[in-house]
Each structure stands twice: as C-alpha cells, then as structure tokens.
Amino acid sequence: MKILLVGEYNSIHYTLKEGLQQLGHTVTVVGLGDGFKKRTVDVNFVKPYETGIKNFLKRVVYKLFKIDLNSESIKKQFFQNKHIFQGNDIVQLVNENSFSTVPKVEKEMLQFIFQNNKKVFLLSCGTDYLSVKYALEEKFAYSIATPYLQKKGTEAQFQHMTQCITAPFEDLHHFIVKNVEGIIASDFDYDIPLQGHPNYLGMVPNPINLDKLKYTPLVIEDKVVIFHGINQNNYYKKGNDIFEKALEIVSETHSEKIDITTVRSIPYVEYIKAFDTCHILLDQVFAYDQGYNALEAMAKGKVVFTGAEKEFLDYYNLSEDEVAINALPDAQKIAKKLIWLVENPQKILEISRNARNFVEQEHHHILGAKRYLSKWGVDVI
Template identity: 65%
Template structure:
C-alpha cells in the first residue's frame, strides 16, 4: 500500500532535533494524518513542539542543586522531572498507529528512566520506529572505529577541547547506553536514517528501512535572489557547545585567511548560540553560509540555508554526490577539515562571483526536489507501512 492510499493515521513523533519532527508533522498533516510532536524543544534553539517537556535544571541554582543531588544520591533530577511529566501526559503515548523516536535518547533521561518511558510506549503502541538522527550507538561505534575518513569524533581523536565536550556523543558507547540501544532495537519495527552520515553505518542492518532525507517546508522559506553588487557577505553561525564538533575552529582559521587577503571585498558576520528564529533571519543578506565540517551530508541548518539560496559550506562528500548523481561544487561546497582547503574554496567563489549565483539557484532546486516536506512525509509513510 502506497502512502497516498493509506487510511488516516494517528502518529506520535517523540523528540525534536532541528525541527525535523515538526516539519515532518506539517507534511504528514498536509497528507491528512493526525500528528503530535512531543519533546524538549531542542535546547537553546527553542524549536516548536506540540507538547513541551520542560527541563528546569539547565542553569543557575536549579542546575547547582541537580549536580549536588546527583553526587549525593546518584539520581538525576531532570530524568525524574521528565518521568513525572510523561506520566502526567501518558494518554498521548497510548494507542497511536505509528510512533517514531527521534533517536535513542529521545527524552534525554538517564538510561533506567528512559527505558521505563520507552517500555510504556512499546506496551501501548503496536508500531514504534527509530530515526537515526543525531548520534546513537551504531553511528558512534562506526565513528569510533574510524570507518569514516573523518567524522564528528575527529576533533576528539585530535584532542581538541576537553573530554566533557564529547560526553554527549561518547555516552552512546558506554554499557548503560549500549543496553538501552539493545532494548530499543529489540522492540522497534524498523530504523530510518535522516542523512548519509547515519545511512552508511546502517547499511546491511536487518531492521534498516532506508534513507528518508530531512524534510524542509519550502512554503516557509523564501528564495532570496543573489545581489553581489557590493561586498561578498560570509556568515558563520557558532553553537558554542559544538564548537569543535562542527569545525567552527577550522572555519574561523579559514576566515582569518580570507579577511587578510580580501579586506575590501568581503564582509564577515559571526553569531554565537542564538535561538533558531533569530539565527535563520540573521543570514538573510549573506551570500555564503558556513555550516559544518565533519559531515558527509547536509543537516537541517544547511538545507534551510540552501533553500534560501545560500552557498553553504557543509557536508557534500563524494558518497553524497554519487547518491544524487551530482558534480562537486554545483549545489553545496564540501567543507573539508582543513582551513587552507576551506579558504581556497572561498577564494574561488570570491574570484568567480557568477558561481555564487549559479550554486544559489541549484541549491534551491535541489532542496525542492529531494527535501520538500510533503515528499519526505510520503517517504516516511511508505517506509513505516513496509514494516507493519
């Protein structure tokens, strides 16, 4: 049965990561389904969800109390709070036709409590799926084994920053999270990957249902035609917590080269850890967007920039080119983990501004073809149905 012939379904999307579930919901609703998104709004980015679970222990005195409480009693106050909110809203987690988890730690609780919440979901819903989006046990294991040429763990291997920065990634290969992975894996109907960085580690897995590209609602993102009558504007957005993991240090080194070489030709704007609604407006006038280095494919931020017609430096590796049948540097710029290489690509664009206009148009066309949220929603529906 194809997606367009499916009966109206009640669908629950658990967790949020860069509006992927919210945008998928919009596509599913447009196709006639009833959808609820539950989550914590993806941290400081303040993404929109239908039912928001509040984390009261992120700063100030509550955070201090949380740390003290954990040291004394080995109990996480955030996990206890989320569990209380979950069971206060437990009817949401019952009798859905489809449930999809954003990743293996959708509620951001410690494994024992996460397991309790997931067990309730598995017991009260017949068809639960896992989205490999962000980090999880399989993708982190793959990266730790250095099977990628480079990955989100490359700066860890290079000892950039302190170990604490990488704990949100490395936790997935610790025994408690491995056990959580096995519990989830044994109860789900299938796994879907959101891009090639998660698709590649899953190839050959018996529960892998395939790649469903990140959904983008193009009706909410206007294409901005390029105007290169003045300086070329380069925009660099930094998430301080992911500074090394996204390769922001490499971008800053490349920008220093460009600023010195073209002081009269470029304008460089840098913003740090701003909420999503501010971030997406902040680069409207930019020509070039520096997104991330350690990736083979584009994440949500890159795709939104491409939809606006920005020339985005991001993951655009050979595997991605081959998957879509593209030529290098025609839709997005592959940002290699080397400041000199990034600077060379920037020089090429500055010296050939007609390429900026050309790539801008191609980028919008690419997102329209592969990432439109209604097309993506049909893709998910077909994958879910194939495993039911």
C-alpha cells in the same frame, strides 16, 4: 492515522508533521525543543534543573545518590501526559535518547510506549550508539569524532557523543532495537553506519517546508557576505575552529571584498533571520551530507559550506560544487574555496539557484512525508 513523533532534532519532526497533516493524518510532536534552539513542538517537556541553584542541587543529588533530577522531572511530565503516548498507529523516536534522560529512566518511558501503541520506529538522527561507535573506530575519513580523537576541547564538550558508547547507553540501544519495527536514517552520516543492519529500512532525506523559506535570488553589489553561525556547545564538533582559521586566511588577502557576520548560540527564530542577507554560509565540517541548518540555508539560496561528500554526490547524481561546497577539515582548502567564490561571483549565483532547486526536488516536506509513510508500511495515495 494517528501519529506521534517523539523528540526533536532541529525541526525534522515538526516539519514531517506539517507534511503528514497535509496528507490528512493527525500528528503530535513531543520534545524538548532541541535545547537553546527553542524549536517548535506541540507538547514541550522542560528540564528545570539546568541553571543556577537548581543545577547545583542536581549535581549534588547525582553525586550522592546517582539520581538525575532532570530525568525524574521529565518522567513525571511524561506520565502526567501519558494519554499522548498511547493509542497511536505510528510512533517514531527521533533517536535513541529522545527524552534526553538517563538510560534507566528512558527505558521506563519507552517501555510504556512499546506496550501501548501499534508500531514504533527509530530514526537515526543525531548521536546514537551505532553511528558514534562507527565514527570512533575511524571508519569515516572524518566525522564528529575526529576533533575528539585529535584531543580538541574538553571531555565535557564531547560527553553528548561519548556517552552513547557507555554500557548503559549500549544496553538502551539494544533494548530499543529489539522493540522497534525498524530503523530509518535521516542522511548519509547515519545511513553509512547502518548498512547491513537487519533492522535498517533505509534513508529518508530530511524534509524541508519550502513554504516557510522564501527564495530570493542573490545580488552581489559590493562585498560578498559570509555568515558563520557558531553553536558554542559544539564548537569543535562542527569544525567552527577550522572555519575561523579559514576566514582569517581569506581576510589577509581579500578583506576589501568580503564582509563576515558571526553569531553564537542564538535561538532558531533569530538564527534563520540572521543569515538572510548573506551570500555564503559556513555550516559544518565533519559531515558527509547536509543537516537541517544547511538545507534551510540552501532553500533560501545560500552557498553553503557543509557535508557534500562523494557518497552524497553519487546518490543524487551531482557534480562537485553544484549545489553546496564540501567543507573539508582543512582551513587552507576551505579558504581556497572561499577565495574562488569571491573571485568568481557568477559561481555564487549559479550554486545559489542549484541549491534551491535541489531542496525543492529532493527534500520537499510533502515528498518526505510520503517517503516516511512508505517506510512505516502505510499505503500512500
């Protein structure tokens, strides 16, 4: 089959491609590389008006004429490569704003896709209308909307989220839902808001290519190494401020037993190597399930503080702290868990082994590819 995966969020589509290819399918991934992370895609679209004088020009043109130059550039790149966007058996959109353009331009490109391919599916992965609306209505105990509702940071820092519920993006949402065969969620943070939706096909856990992620059993000789990777653009959204407070608390009493490594907004190829020597990785707070970075770290055998809520535990029949640590939005509670691990290094080694086994059993990219094919209505041999 000829399959087109549009947009990238971490490496979900490229990893899915690797699994599908091993099953004999022809797959192309088109995207923007997920910003500064510079994730791998086959056809890379670029935003040329991001920095310097071009960024200034973009803002002036938008203010005067309500024309977004980045969106117009991406539309031009799209139609220069329109042969890629037609004649596919399956197309999957990574989310409702796969090209990261303004809704009007997004709809023009999507209309071409809907008209020129057999089946199109939507992946709920990253912010979209339904998940953001659900979060802002405080239906989760906590979510990516929590720091926004607590008025942390600036409006600009949460624009990527809040724009999803504006009238143009709501209209884009309805346009996409009307034209796709169905919607698939990548984890519980997207699955829960979609429950009961007539177009919802169910969840497929993030596929992880374990061939690329070597597992090395942890050895704790002296200090416990804690790694904290900060995405500066999502500082509050990921709960990095809470993690930093927790580390301060732990450092007050256990500084001689820990070594803390912090990195900020580095490309993926640097990030994935930067945490190789750590034992514990602080991923994100405001989540019910693990995202891509957490799963890749777990595959390497790291003890990850991330989303591991009751819904996740029940679904996989796991116990608390068995494969990951549920990072609650409370610095004191996170610090208490960190101290427990530092004082019980055998638990670090145990969770490390469990984490790798869990990713192998539930997130292997070949298994993930088969699950997607099933959701797309394709017979899996």
